[in-house]
Amino acid sequence: MNKLELNEDKVLEVRFVGDDDVLNHILDREGGAKFKKERPQLLVNTKKIIKKPEYDLKEDGIEVLKDKNYVEVLGRDVQESLKNGSATVGGNKVYSFQNRKHPEKMAKLASELAKTPRKNVSYSLKNDPEIMTDIPQCSKGHSPSDEVQLKNNDKSEFISTTRVLRKRLIAPRNHSDSESEYSASNSEDDEEVAQEFEEDTNKAILSPKTQAQNRVVSAPVYKATPSKKMKRDKTSDLVEEYFEAHSSSKVLTSDRTLQKLKKAKLDQQTLRNLLSKVSPSFSAELKQLNQQYEQLFHKWMLQLHLGFNIVLYGLGSKRDLLERFRATMLQDSIHIVINGFFPGISVKSILNSITEEVLDHMGTFRNILDQLDWIINKFKEDSSLELFLLIHNLDSQMLRGDKSQQIIAQLSSLRNIYLIASIDHLNAPLMWDHVKQSLYNWLWYETTTYSPYTEETSYENSLLVKQSGSLPLSSLTHVSRSLTPNARGIFRLLIKYQLDNQDNPSYLGLSFQDFYQQCREAFLVNSDLTLRAQLTEFRDHKLIRTKKGTDGVEYLFIPIDNGTLSEFLEKEEEES
């Protein structure tokens, strides 16, 4: 009845409309709504959210058919097109639920992968009793196909007589076994008893094979879902598994750390040197890929000029590709290259470079919105102005905020600003809602290059790269050299205090009064005014920061990690 009502009086009536009606409005009002029963492979495998109104149900039959057609269409398309993702992977592969993993799984897969070239060796399933004993361990959480494959691989492992391989496969394992201790993330638990037991057994046993069996016995925690493995494809089980995987706060991983491995963290420079020795593989194929993309340059220019903007996605750094685009197509036009991965980038700096360097405007603006308005007006007034924006990593940490995206989108919607950008992050498209997307007016291009993200990751505080050591240290020494001896002393005092308190979790900083007291005692200052003057200088150099405590007292601290600070102190002492 709602339907009728809506159809009859469309305008000029005050009435309440309930949620159902809104739903009807969102859906097809006359009941022609079609929502997919099954998503095509190419679409995100989300569950249908909107409930179907009742009167739609009678049409389901036809719609299923139509949806199938659609799926078919897409399926065919993918086969036609070379460059659009692949149809071979179903959505469930991409976004299936997580299930509990065996901690050893990775090593296992590694050893498997290590010998994949010989994967074609086939054996009958039941010729080796040892495999059978191995199954309970390896089949956990595996899809049937994987299981079979695992078995095959295990077989080939056992039967293989190549000594070299065997040695290599076993050697790391032995090594790892001797010191492996599995524990939850909060390792103070009672788990430790079990670990010790396990360790003992490990030491006693030499063969990795039997040891693996033992582990199954000694660590029943791993066998979380032995009965469920057969029905993995059922949704309810998936859901259960998901919650099971996420219910416990403990995650079992080994306790080994990089320190034990004696592999020091490399710094950026040595990393680069080492990597330069690696000869890139598949260069011919990569070149071919790149050539394919380069053929699109003219088309991109055309489409940019016709009011579209272009976004590139796909694995691999797209920086070189965009650079080549810039070099071939944009030499005669004004353009701005924006490194989104640069940690100091902000929308403000982008706008500034447009106003100051492109439009030669010297004034300042009250806020970003004003600046944006000014730019927009300028570009609307002068239609001969043309500007190309090349943004590497539009989805970077600094630019992915809603406000930044809004502003860039507004810029890009101007007729004479052309935007070509690249995105890398897995969830990058989530940045944009419908409004932004329509402002951007994207055309998507897949450019999978497989080239390493050298430049993009060089700024990143990567896990294994030595933490940002050299840059702050050198700047610290640089600044401290320019200071007066007294100021240096003041700073050293603060460092020492901070280092003394580094194990104190509730350490806030040094309160100003205490600091003043200490400085006075060390004959570094004679009044709190001089101290304040010094502190201002430090603050200007971003050497210290202040925080207000709960009691309203100012606390001072140095926003640099302790390792760097102690290194700095050592150096200072050497010099003096």
Added chain:
Amino acid sequence: MATSSVSKGCFVFKPNFKKRKISVPIEEYFNEGKNESEDSKLRFETYQVIWQQMKSETEKMQEELNKNLFDSLIKFLQKSHSGFQKNSRDWGCQIKLREIPTAALILGVNVTDHEFTFRSLTEAIQNNVTPYVVKLQARDCPDIKHFLQKLFSQLMDCHVDVESKEEEKDIQKKTHCSMDSLSSWYMNVTQTDQGKPRKKRTSSQWQSPPVVLILKDMESFTTKVLQDFIIISSQHLHEFPLILIFGIATSPVIIHRLLPHAVSSLLCIEIFQSLSCKEHLTTVIDKLLLTTQFPFNLSEKVLQILTSIFLYYDFSIQNFIKGLQLSLLEHFYSQPLSVLCCNLPEAKRRINFLSDNQCENIRRLPSFRRYVEKQATEKQVALLTNERFLKEETQSLLESLHVYHTNYFLVLRCLHQFTSSLPKYPLGRQIRELYCTCLEKNIWDSEEYASALQLLRMLAKDELMTILQKCFSVLNSSSEKQLGSTAKRIEELLAQLQSLDAEVKEEEDASGSQSKGLQKTDLYHLQKSLLEMKELRRTGKKQTKFEVLREKVVNFIDSLVREYLLPPETQPLYEAVYFTAAHTLHEHLNAAPRLALHTALNNPYYYLKNEVLKSEEGCIPNVAPDICIAYKLHLECSRLINLVDWSEAFATVVTAAEKTDANSVTSEERNDIIHARFIRAVSELELLGFVKPTKRKTDHVARLTWGGC
């Protein structure tokens, strides 16, 4: 100049010669991309002409569609404003004066289309009601101060002439924006306006035109700002005649959710409903695709993809039209024969100038080849060798293609008249669904069509007649007389149906007298005669005249469909006017970046066509790129990953892969290099958002994605 630096992230490049012309005209890009491009200039021009036509057509259409809504809105504005004028003393008006007249404009969830609606709405109001129209968006108004500032500055812009703009701006900067200053400004303006004669606007009749404030996205405004503003302005309503227009995407209930009763009681709300986006789409398809006005057509797949994006993603007409533009562009860009995709006389002219290459292109068209094969041998030879003959033949083919289209759309509409009212809509409710089915295959082979015909055979007479009448008017609406005989035939059928009326009446009269006669008999006789009648009906099964006629009508429609609704693939030269590359459209409009990433990591062979990389489903060879190996290994872990384990596993795989050149470098250095490669792979995965560092355990990373294998 390099574009990487540790100190800045923006690099501006300005070519030296400042006064350069816009270097390359756009056409250059159109043809340079391909080495052999035929008539590319002409093609690009045609593209632009057609696109401009389409664009203006859609804009016109949108204006027409909105006209109703705008008219009623403007009426509302005028009516509510007249309250201010009367200044009457009676109590009801006094109360009303405290209420801000508000129009709630329900626009639907297709937010992207709203901008256009608001733009034309502003124009309409400015022309008809008041020069003071202000549009505000939520993102400009984080608090009441900004709100008022924006309002103030936009009002100024509405009013001031160019010369006084600068000083006004200064004033605006200095003055503190408040409702007081606003109303005093308003007084000022209206009084000076009275002094000098204004431009010829209807608003000038009024001594105080209202100020219309449009809040484009009412839902996203902060509640506080809205409430404050409404309360403040209701206090000033007598000196600052304000009218609000809320743009609402969801439902009117939102007003009451956002505003407490105390505030919403200050508003006098009237609701206006805009046309639903689906009807809008129907009109767009009707005006742009189901017409011979534009020579350009979409194939079934393309249309499917465009409507699916519309229905399943955004309901946005704008995006639909964008898709249309892209397909138009792609068509002209990729199909050399698209040069013939223009109106008939022009196309005929162009055929005469076709180059030899283009003639070759025509001969290569599959549809043309099919056509040639059906011809007699000597004609085949002539078509394949004689350019002049080919051109003449092409001209006639194009003409028949044109005729085909004219008839096609007419018959399609007729068929739609028939099927759109059937129960359960076997052929779809919308004409676009019917169109899709017809484009895809011979519609009469489908089950749905058969069931539709069956249902048609059960239509009642009045339904049948209205449908026929509609068909008749559809056929008559076209200027071209291709289907003139059909129209005549329908007219005849209609006449026959009408004449049936009279006959039926006579029959009824007869039966009426009979029943009178029955009344006189007793029960036994009555039973007997009823039994007889029943018998008669069962054995006779004689169709009534109406049934015969209905059968005739259905058969007639069926024959029409079979004759005219052939799928376009059957027509020679259809490639010139149909855009078929659905996958490019899908690729560029509805891309799946996650899937691409997943494929690249899981199955590198898909991109790098190297036999070494070929592998079974679910596993990758150990020679694959580092990042693929690291990714594959990390899939084996649960939420946390130990970096040491990971790196060891990685090293195992990688060393296995390069055992051949193991002797060349020392093992120490090799290990270092492998470690470096591992570091690179991990930081790349971090950049891609698969892992992130965690502090829960030393030397661990957290996985950010689910599942895997």
